[in-house]
Amino acid sequence: MSEEFLKVARAAREAAAELAPLPRAPKDRALRAVADALVAHTAEIVEANAKDVAQAREQGTPEAMIDRLRLDGPRIEAFAEAVRQVADLPDPVGEVIRGSTLPNGLELRQLRVPLGVIGIIYEGRPNVTVDAAALCLKSGNAALLRGSSSAYASNTVLVRVMQDALESTEVPSGAVQLVPGLTRDSVKELMRARGLVDVLIPRGGASLINSVVEESTVPVIETGVGNCHVYIDADADLDLAVDILVNAKAQRPSVCNAAETFLVHARVADAFVPRALQALKDAGVTVHGDDRIAAYGEVEPATEDDFLAEYLSLDIAAAVVGSLEEAVAHIRRYGSGHTDAIVTRSQQAARRFVSLVDSAAVAVNASTRFTDGGEFGFGAEIGISTQKLHARGPMGLPELTSTKWVYTGEGHLRTSAGTVIPRSGA
Numbered sequence: 001m002s003e004e005f006l007k008v009a010r011a012a013r014e015a016a017a018e019l020a021p022l023p024r025a026p027k028d029r030a031l032r033a034v035a036d037a038l039v040a041h042t043a044e045i046v047e048a049n050a051k052d053v054a055q056a057r058e059q060g061t062p063e064a065m066i067d068r069l070r071l072d073g074p075r076i077e078a079f080a081e082a083v084r085q086v087a088d089l090p091d092p093v094g095e096v097i098r099g100s101t102l103p104n105g106l107e108l109r110q111l112r113v114p115l116g117v118i119g120i121i122y123e124g125r126p127n128v129t130v131d132a133a134a135l136c137l138k139s140g141n142a143a144l145l146r147g148s149s150s151a152y153a154s155n156t157v158l159v160r161v162m163q164d165a166l167e168s169t170e171v172p173s174g175a176v177q178l179v180p181g182l183t184r185d186s187v188k189e190l191m192r193a194r195g196l197v198d199v200l201i202p203r204g205g206a207s208l209i210n211s212v213v214e215e216s217t218v219p220v221i222e223t224g225v226g227n228c229h230v231y232i233d234a235d236a237d238l239d240l241a242v243d244i245l246v247n248a249k250a251q252r253p254s255v256c257n258a259a260e261t262f263l264v265h266a267r268v269a270d271a272f273v274p275r276a277l278q279a280l281k282d283a284g285v286t287v288h289g290d291d292r293i294a295a296y297g298e299v300e301p302a303t304e305d306d307f308l309a310e311y312l313s314l315d316i317a318a319a320v321v322g323s324l325e326e327a328v329a330h331i332r333r334y335g336s337g338h339t340d341a342i343v344t345r346s347q348q349a350a351r352r353f354v355s356l357v358d359s360a361a362v363a364v365n366a367s368t369r370f371t372d373g374g375e376f377g378f379g380a381e382i383g384i385s386t387q388k389l390h391a392r393g394p395m396g397l398p399e400l401t402s403t404k405w406v407y408t409g410e411g412h413l414r415t416s417a418g419t420v421i422p423r424s425g426a
Contacts, residue, residue, distance in 0.1 A: 005189040008177040009144060009196040012117045015174035016142035020114045022170060024091035027138055030171035031087035034137075035080040037165035038130065041157075042076045048157040049126065056150055064254070068125045069151055079130045082380070086134040089379040092398040093140045104419035107408045112401040114140030116198035119179075119190050120382075121146045121212055123204035126154040133162055133176045135382050139400035144197060146179040146190050191216035201395075203383050206310060221391060223383030226256030226338035227310050228368040231327040231353065233344035234265040238272050240365065241343040242279050248341065248367040250283040254312045256384060257339050257371040261307060261317040263327045269296070269320045276318075285314045292320035307334040324349055328356045337386045339363060339371040360386055360393040 001009075019027075038045070049071040056066050092112050099109035118141045122128045129145055136143035147155045159178040166173040179186050191200065194217045202212040206225045213220050230248050232241045248259035264272055273296040280287055288306040289299035299318070300306075306317040307330075321327045324342075331340050341363035342353040350364045361371040371394065373381025378396030385391045391399035413420040 001189050001193070002181075002185075004180045005186065005193075006196075008179060009117070009193055011174035012142040012144045012177045013196055015172040016114065016116045018172045019137070019142060019175050020093075020116075020140050022140065024093075026170035027091065027140070028087040030166055030169035031083050031134055031137060033165045033169050034130075034134065034162050035083040035087075037161050038076055038080045038083070038158075041161045042073050045076055045154065045157050045161065046071055046073070048153040049151075051153045052126075052151050061150070065124060065150075069154075071126060071154060075127070079127055082131060083134045086138050086380050086397075089138065089397060091138065092401050095398075097403060102407075104412065105409065105421065106412055106419075109406045111404050111406060112398065113404045115400060115402050117142045117144055117196065118400065119144045119146065119193070119197040119200045119218065121187060121190065121200065121202045121204070121208065123148045123208060124150060126151045126158060128203060129155045129158045129178075130162070131380070132382060133159075135380055135397065135400060137171060137175060139397045141400060142175040142177070144177050144179060144190065146187055149182040152182055188215070191218060194218050201383055205312075221383075221385050221395070222387045223385050223395070224256045225310055225336045225386060226258070226384075227261065227308065227334060227336040228257060228259045228338050228371075229327075229331050229335060229340045230259045230262045230368065231321075231324070231331075231340070231342045232262065232264045232268060232272055232276075233324060233342055233346065233349050233353075234267040235346040235349060236265075236268060236272070236343040237345055238268065238275065241272060242275055244341070244343055244365070244367050245276055246279050246283050246285075248369055249280065249285055249316050250314065251367070251369055253285075253314050255369075256310070256312075257368050258312070259316060259341070259368050260309060260311050261319070261330075261334065263319055263321050263330055264293075265324070265327070266292075266320050266322050273297070273318075273320070280316065283314070285316055287316055287318050289318040290320065293318045310336065324353060325356075328353065331357055331359075335359065338384065339368040341366065341368050360384065 095112045097110045101107050118136050120132045133143045162176045163173040197218045200218045200220045202209045230245050277297040287299040288302040290302050302317050337359045339361040340357050340359045344350050354362050373394035373396050376394050381394045381396050384394050411422050
């Protein structure tokens with residue numbers, strides 16, 4: 001590993017050890033200092049961001065991506081407000097998850113503790129730099145950040161502003177670090193930093209996440225890829241179904257909890273599909289349908305790739321199914337384990353769908369767009385985990401912690417005969 005990388009990684013490691021035992025109050029004061037500093041240095045941040053935007057334009061970056069990259073006064077104020085909101089959230093560190101007094105008299109507790117150093121690899125948006133740092137600090141972790149090269153100037157200034165703000169607080173400034181370098185080599189260093197980094201969280205598209213999962217020697221929490229489904233059951237309220245489908249697809253199509261496929265029970269296809277096609281067309285959505293969907297209107301022919309796609313655009317795949325079980329089989333084959341929804345008036349069908357669909361979130365008569373830390377009342381999230389170990393679904397502050405077992409005795413000794421408690425002074 002390069003000396004540059006080792007320097008920031010070791011600094012993060014040392015800072016994590018200092019940060020972990022801090023109580024809530026100094027962490028909250030530090031976060032508010034960070035928020036104030038971001039606003040105070042708006043001009044400097046915007047100037048650095050302008051360089052990133054200009055470079056992106058020179059490289060022919062699509063305007064939608066440039067919009068994600070661009071920073072201005074209102075956006076920086078929004079960053080700062082988000083940091084203040086994190087400061088207002090309960091501190092998960094030290095929470096007793098469970099506890100008991102064992103038959104032998106030992107008092108046993110399981111406590112939440114920080115993970116340590118969290119590496120975050122992400123694309124495009126410089127707001128992630130601030131969000132991730134704030135969530136890590138609040139949960140007692142050091143953040144080792146590797147944003148995309150397209151936002152390097154912005155991220156460099158944002159991290160420096162946050163570090164400078166921390167200098168006047170009890171939180172070590174080394175708790176927020178930017179991985180140096182613009183090439184993939186620096187990403188690989190982060191992925192291979194086992195022993196220095198405790199966990200990696202990739203935030204971005206499928207190619208980024210797959211690359212990190214396949215190449216990293218550091219434990220990875222997978223986030224984000226969302227091939228979400230809406231299943232219209234035979235007993236659905238069709239007016240409700242149309243509204244839910246259009247909202248799930250078109251309200252914000254570029255996010256991971258937007259619907260990418262809808263499935264319709266054959267018994268209601270005649271009544272539902274023509275209405276759905278018209279409503280989606282009115283919303284600007286292109287439907288990629290199977291042969292049975294195509295019988296009801298003009299659609300693009302659906303391929304295997306369409307059903308596997310996370311479009312993140314105004315496109316949606318569609319198919320007619322013969323049963324709830326067939327819908328579940330389709331979801332198991334093509335879904336990503338993010339969020340899948342059923343629209344039905346049948347409690348039996350809803351219960352069966354919930355029990356059979358193996359996803360991080362399952363919606364009943366609601367849009368897939370609600371799978372979100374803020375919507376769930378967590379206040380903030382660092383991503384949506386689609387795996388099964390450690391954390392699943394929207395990851396708020398508690399999901400950025402591990403646990404520690406603490407047991408307290410009175411001189412308890414374990415012997416072949418059982419527990420022995422010597423008398424005081426014996």
